Amino acid sequence: MAAAVLLGLLLARRLPDASPPPAAAPAAVPVVAKEAAARRDAIMSAAAGRQPQAVGTARADSLRGTDVDGGVRVDAQGRVVRDRELRRLFDYFLARLGERSPERIREDLLQWLQQQPQLDAAARAEVVALYDRYVELQRASAALGNGADLSADLQRLRELRERELGRELAQAWFGEEQDYAAQTLARLAVARDASLDASVRDRRLAEIDASLDPSQRAARSDSTDFQSAVAQSRQFDTADVSAAQRAEQRRQRWGDAAAVRLAELDQQEAGWQLRLQAYAQAREQVFADRSLSPAQRDSRLARLLDDFSDAERRRVLALADEGLLPH
Template sequence: MKIRAVVAAAALTALLLAAFAWRRDEPPATVAAAAIPTRAAEVATRDPVASTAAQRTPQTATAAREDSLRGTAVDGTVRVDAQGRVVRDRGLRRVFDYFLTRLGERSPERIRDDFAAWLQQQPQLDAAARAEALALFDRYVELQRAAAALPRSNDLRADLQRLQELRVRELGAELARAWFGDEEAYAAQTLARLEAARDASLDAATRERRLAEIDAQLDPAQRASRDDSTAFQQAVSDSAGFDADAASAQRRAEQRRQRWGEDAAVRLAELDQQEASWQLRLRAYAQAREQLFADRGLAPAQRELRLARLLEDFSEPERRRVLALAEEGRLPR
């Protein structure tokens, strides 16, 4: 389980970096909510899911060639109660998060349409339930935008409290607890752990006892999640150390086998190869781009055309990442 979590977390992190690098100054939720309209009027008058799906069916059928979710099953469920209303549980939020994973690969509007098309395929949902689920999706995205806009401070506990208050204000206490209760409890325990670890007034024995008491409050799933996160951070740190030391593939593989096992070592080596390939392509682009800007004989229109051609070898998410790196002056030299 831990091996899979380490590799899966690395892959997801790579995806998110690629997806959002073009808007590093703006949190992903802000990007989503800025462009996904709230369609309450449609919900009241007709089935917005069917309408949206009908408008976008050709595009949805011909999904983006680079789709990070291709071949995966939708995470979570949309359930209805005895009255046919959508159950507002954690499973529903997982469905929302699943579709929002494509941010950066697809426009926020397209993601909403993908969700609408998926709702059309759920036999347990009638038109009213589909409309309700879509309205809840819009509400969730609006909340995430508001959360991203909250001011940040050096007081993590105060930041968490502001976030909790926003969720209760926007969703009500019951829905906020259903969607975010578990992770808020985990965040509070994590903060308690940080505070204990940083408390200079505690001697080593007292600190260890305090940390053990906090850990005892975690349920097995939370404890496993924390251990997996720690393992992922260690894998990232190890890889950075290998890069800094210009470690050979043999040394990397040997140390990874000792720490993570054979399967993880193989998969992490694959990630190394992917990263090396990306860096080579990025370096080639940077060199060609530099040559174009150095050519004073090119008219601006010619230069723009050739720059566009250089990007044709990259997928759409990669183009956004490349352009962001160029804008920030962080292309390799």
């Protein structure tokens, strides 16, 4: 089971053309401080009157070909149920921030709501009002910033959510992940406590893990497996370990099937790096050609991306913006 989940995580996180996996409970402290950072940055830009930078506006659509995630439930009286599924619906539409304007995204949501037969006009209006509150909350959350004390950051975020949404709605939308984040911070504090001997530390960590529900314990285990596999692959790359040695060590640790799939991932990653290098070289040649007008340069740069999928284009352009393309 661990090997199967590990491969799923690797497929989702290492391959350049992989679709993002469904949102999971946070497995590390940075989730507390950076939750939905890209989405919130875009919301802040919109709130300040700036349009987010679009990537490949004519073609980019991160939701193309996907089913709507989340949904709207109503109770026996036709009132909207304010549950986690509703927040997932909002997150689904907000995934287009940077590709579409905030106003267009709101219109997309409204159009989708109008196609739901279980919702009358009053229910649709309530959902849109809740969406507006959620967007404002995300903007305010981003404005909080991050401090040196992660526990204090989490507490400030919790208080903001309860102040903006009320305790009941804040718990419905964020309670599970906040509790998990708090447990993660407690675990980190124990792990870093140099005054504890190994046996006491292990016992306290086990007590914290015992307070998690089964799905959260599985998420922590899966995250550990993923991190271990990535670290192992990096060690292999640094030491220039041969394919045969990699396969043998992986078989011993993860099993035969996982070793085979990890080897395939190595090959795909190597192919991605070659494509990225070719793009970087061609891009440099375009910028070096002083005979090109700005329009001609932009056209050639756009054509260089034709061989990449939409997801790959976003990754390539992000690497270019950050100056991280290979030389």
